Amino acid sequence: MKKVTQNSINEIHEGYKLKKWSVEEITKEYIGRVQKLDPKLKAFLTTAFDEAILKARELDSNLRKDEEVIERKPLFGIPYGAKDLFSTKGVRTTGGAKIIDNYVPPYDATSIVRINEAGGILIGKLNQDAWGHGASGEHSDYFPTHNPWNLDYVPGGSSSGSGAAVAARILPFATATDTAGSARCPASFCGVCGLKPTYGRVSRYGILSMASSLDSIGHITTKVEDSARILSVTAGSDEFDATTTPAAVPKYEEQLTGSIRETKIGIPKEYIDGVTPEVREAIKAAARQLEGIGCKFVEVSLPHTQLAVPVYYIVQPAEVSSNLARFDGNRFGHDRQTFGDEAKRRIMLGTYTLSAGYYDAYYRKAMQVRTLIREDFSKVFSQVDALLGPVMPHTAFKLGEKVSDPLLLYLEDVFTAPINLAGLPALAVPCGFGSGNLPIGMQIIGPQFSEGLLFKIGYSYERVTDWHLQIPPIAQNVYS
Amino acid sequence: MVSAKYESVIGMEVHIELDTKSKMFCSCPSEHFGKPPNSQVCPVCLGLPGALPVPNIEAIKKTQLIGLALGCKLRDFSKFDRKNYFYPDIPKGYQISQYDMPFCYEGKLDYLTEFQVKKMVRVRRVHMEEDTAKMIHIDGASLIDFNRSGVPLVEIVSEPDIHDSQDLRDYLKALIRVIRHLDLSSCDMEKGTLRLEANVSVRKVGSNDLPKYKVEIKNVNSFRYIAHAIDYEFSRQIEILERGETPLQETRGFDENRGVTVSQRVKEEANDYRYFPEPDIPPSRFPEGYVETLRKQISQLPQQAAERLKLQYNFSDHYVNVLTNSPEVLMKFDRLVASGSTHDVSPDEIANAIVNRRVDISLPVEQIIQKFVSAKVTTVTTLDISTHIKEVINENPKAIEDYKKGKKGAIEFLVGRLMAKLKGRMDPVSARKILEQTLQDK
Structure with a gap:
């Protein structure tokens, strides 16, 4: 079999059409990569190799009968991994938490149903901070995942396994959730592309809820093009999720190539202050490159940016405390003392802020400030089409460096949380490397339902840069 | 208590x-x-x-x-x-x-x-x-x-x-x-x-x-x-x-x-x-006009139906109460009235039969109407009852006083007097109930 070199859906599909490889061969190729690299990365919690090979054979037989099937099924024969918060029928789902280490869902999350129907092949469940609580992956109740660019560093969280696995090219794509950066942070730390769609764009049904009013369902890919293609599959209203919107779903992957000349992009000054010099330089360089292909840049202000983290750490634990109440060990899982420290911390915070006498001072006040943050964005989007800024204030940090200081870790969300509080879409794209050869990521933020524009800007940026083609040294031997 | x-x-x-x-x-x-x-x-x-x-x-x-x-x-x-x-x-x-x-x-x-x-x-x-x-x-x-x-x-x-x-x-x-x-x-x-x-x-x-x-x-x-x-x-x-x-x-x-x-x-x-x-x-x-659409669906409520019966037939509150007690009774009453009009049976007679005679309304409409035609039923009106109760109370001050003192046996005597006046046109249980209620309200 010839080797997959790009880790992209298009490349795999071209190979199917030219009969360079079969679905079974591709599936086994990726399974082989997982077996080779995952002992170092620790990105997988559960594997489903046997089921994957069975499905691959079934798809091969479909393809033999009908070559057009690839045109109808946008993810035909593409192996993928799912963050462990996604319910997968018959495949253990723990959300990274040991309290439910024996839970096997009887149903698939809506987005898993849609990906599988589009031809995706689930090969395993991916590590994460338990329940989505964390920005480093170290709050997994099982083990931390390692950054493929340097195994001593964190891959970012909470979708730590998703970021590390895609960056190491052991998966073409992985699902992710984003409640305050959980898809974008690992994408940024691992040098890949992470999408946080508009709130309500992708169904939350079947995905273990973290904070219901903030959870967005996205994915991590090596390229913008693949991200667009996957969103076309997962997006759209769902009769099982009342917060999804009926807004039409375009074929995002067909709208990538239009001109972005005259697109007005703002750089929020609050997002440039307080970041490391190398991150600031990388964002400025990215702006210059986009300017070179016709975008117009202006400086804008989002004055309530500093309030986003405090508001987020009121609203989110409140919802977490209620959403985790169902894990009582009565019907499955273990009793509540099995919760990890971070989950216990958030349950206590949330229980406190929702208590009689404190609700008005905390939760209600936070919801009012949340409105101010949302208004910051709507004002800015009357002046510009999109915003550009860093995902994280710095590159990945060392494993163990911040894990003992919860507050320091909470501050990691400073540029990601505001987007979730406002329900907006954002696309994280690699834009450089800092010291120690660690990736830097930028995020393109737009008004609600502007994913098409974000993909177009990201795709145009990829055409003039090669950051997205860089492969971590550890992964280079998978091609040999 | x-x-x-x-x-x-x-x-x-x-x-x-x-x-x-x-x-x-x-x-x-x-x-x-x-x-x-x-x-x-x-x-x-x-x-x-x-x-x-x-x-x-x-x-x-x-x-x-x-x-x-x-x-x-x-x-x-x-x-x-x-x-x-x-x-x-x-x-x-x-x-x-x-x-x-x-x-x-x-x-x-x-x-x-x-x-x-x-x-x-x-x-x-x-x-x-x-x-x-x-x-x-x-x-x-x-x-x-x-x-x-x-x-x-x-x-x-x-x-x-x-x-x-x-x-x-x-x-x-x-x-x-x-x-x-x-x-x-x-x-x-x-x-x-x-x-x-x-x-x-x-x-x-x-x-x-x-x-x-x-x-x-x-x-x-x-x-x-x-x-x-x-x-x-x-x-x-x-x-x-x-x-x-x-x-x-x-x-x-x-x-x-x-x-x-x-x-x-x-x-x-x-x-x-x-x-x-x-x-x-x-x-x-909920959009404008939504509530009005809902409101139209509740026109057959007991309250609304009661007003209609009073207006249309001038029935007493007691009659209205019984007739609107369930949708089945109300519907049957309306159908009986429609059928009765062609057989010379008045709404008043039908209402009497339902309220006082407890006619079996599960029978088909025609069958019930036929009963009216074959044998006119004797009925009491609420006016009759209250007149007779007043008479019984006025004529038996001693028994009334005994009852109020707590001599429960006195009620039997009074019910007997009332039944005599009604000439058996009411069952003793209902008579006793109405009598007790009247005395309690006094």
């Missing part, structure tokens, strides 16, 4: 399971009586990780119809809230309910008692929530049946306008009549589609202040027992108040065998349910 010095102050919380096709937040069937345990469940009503609630529009509409029928105001903007508490019968660790924005609020129920007394109870709010699963305790094990989990439940909260067990019976009868008329629920206590909670306290007659404590009576499964429980509480609380003490704020149940209420849980402070807006369900907005 009569006491010159004290009166009960009772507010009712009535829970009604709505008769909808599917559950409140998922598509499982809501009819669960007698179904094999856990045969009507899905990830949503089992509260499995990741499952989300999608509200049932039909259930919301039916709740609003109840609100309109009880004269409530309807919100054009409303929402669901989470009521957080732990119990094995709520699989999510919270119940989806409504906290500060119930669909319906500030209504009242006007009604006539069976003795034609006009009464009114104010309705504080009518809101939606989801039913819990059912716990069954067998041989030291607790089993949970989730068929009931997520069935739409309406809670009707009254103001404390009820003052004794008779009041309570009258209010509940009237309330159930309205809901059955709208065909929204079977309101069957045995099947659990109707559940009652009473908040009872006692105050001095003449005081308009609400007592500073209340006793919650819960888990009582029949009309009769809740009436007993309330009577029992009245004496129990008076005894405590007479000692100069204040009854405990607590939840009590009713021991059917001993006929007494028993403490179940003492509330030291109000439960903290940590209510907050349910983030999985967007708030509901």
